[in-house]
Amino acid sequence: MASTDIPLTSSEIGNLWMTYQEKTMLLRFLEYFLENAENEEVKQILKATYDSSDQIVTTIKHIFEQAGAVIPLGFNANDVNKGVPKLFDYLYEPMFLLMISKIEVPLFAFHSTMSYRKDIRELFKQLTAESQEMYDQCVQFLQEKGALSRPPYMSMPTEVTFIQNDNYLSGFNLFKDKRALNAIEISLLHHSIETNLTGMQLMIGFAQVAHDKKVKEYFVKGMKLSKEVETTLGEFLREDYIEPPATHAGKATNSTVSPFSDKIMMYLTNLLGSFAVGSHSLGGAFSLRSDLPLALAKLAQKIIPFVKEGGEIMIEHGWMEEPPQVEDRRQLTKT
Numbered sequence: 001m002a003s004t005d006i007p008l009t010s011s012e013i014g015n016l017w018m019t020y021q022e023k024t025m026l027l028r029f030l031e032y033f034l035e036n037a038e039n040e041e042v043k044q045i046l047k048a049t050y051d052s053s054d055q056i057v058t059t060i061k062h063i064f065e066q067a068g069a070v071i072p073l074g075f076n077a078n079d080v081n082k083g084v085p086k087l088f089d090y091l092y093e094p095m096f097l098l099m100i101s102k103i104e105v106p107l108f109a110f111h112s113t114m115s116y117r118k119d120i121r122e123l124f125k126q127l128t129a130e131s132q133e134m135y136d137q138c139v140q141f142l143q144e145k146g147a148l149s150r151p152p153y154m155s156m157p158t159e160v161t162f163i164q165n166d167n168y169l170s171g172f173n174l175f176k177d178k179r180a181l182n183a184i185e186i187s188l189l190h191h192s193i194e195t196n197l198t199g200m201q202l203m204i205g206f207a208q209v210a211h212d213k214k215v216k217e218y219f220v221k222g223m224k225l226s227k228e229v230e231t232t233l234g235e236f237l238r239e240d241y242i243e244p245p246a247t248h249a250g251k252a253t254n255s256t257v258s259p260f261s262d263k264i265m266m267y268l269t270n271l272l273g274s275f276a277v278g279s280h281s282l283g284g285a286f287s288l289r290s291d292l293p294l295a296l297a298k299l300a301q302k303i304i305p306f307v308k309e310g311g312e313i314m315i316e317h318g319w320m321e322e323p324p325q326v327e328d329r330r331q332l333t334k335t
Helices: 010-036 040-067 092-112 118-144 183-209 213-239 262-286 291-316
Strands: none
Touching: 010 040, 010 092, 010 118, 010 262, 040 092, 040 118, 092 118, 092 183, 092 262, 183 213, 183 262, 213 262, 213 291, 262 291
């Protein structure tokens, strides 16, 4: 039996549907960025990402058509407005793609572990590789331009040691100084702050151009929440005399003319918020100093209702496309 003759499983349908939403969103942003990008190398990265994403969307359409499934709506030309002033300045395009790649790489790798049909496994393997390549290109370019801070350097370990007592786990000892952050904790903090900086500029830009009053107020909340995340996590680094990541590039301009629909901006914000919750959960799980998981959990407790509010706004405006759903047997068997 050919791979394509095997019915799609629920997880494969759901993951393909999610990928279609994310990729059609990305295509609309890429169309806008391609129109405004000034650096030729950036244009090449954007064009390569556009072509690969467009091909993936076509492939998913074909898979759904073969399976007799309706094609999702996703996002289309109505969600991007060309010919408007730039909303973000110098080098924001590769910073945006770097942020997206940090979502896509683990997401598509995760989807591949939930795929059983050979062609679907191959598709998510391809998606993971393409997202990793996008990450590599953006990191290389931004480092060459001096627009991306490397994580902090530290002395090389010269011997193997073991934790001697549970003081290592304490971050709240009133009578002793906290231990210094370890390499794993620094890497997680740096990653969260770096991604949040790009997201914060996105929220600033979105807040300036949103049409709907409630949507605009929501993005202002996103601005303030992003600032709180950066300040809170940055303080952990500063306590050990480590400067948090920063960049001179990728700021929001003073434009108030929207390149995007409120719908697509809300979707992206909801996507980023959901992954922020996961990132903070991961950071808490791998942090051994007790004050770090607590701080990350407190931030997650603020991000979760923010994401929920965004979902409610999208539902209120009819912007949230419903994922494929299993048959409601309780409803079907009612007498």
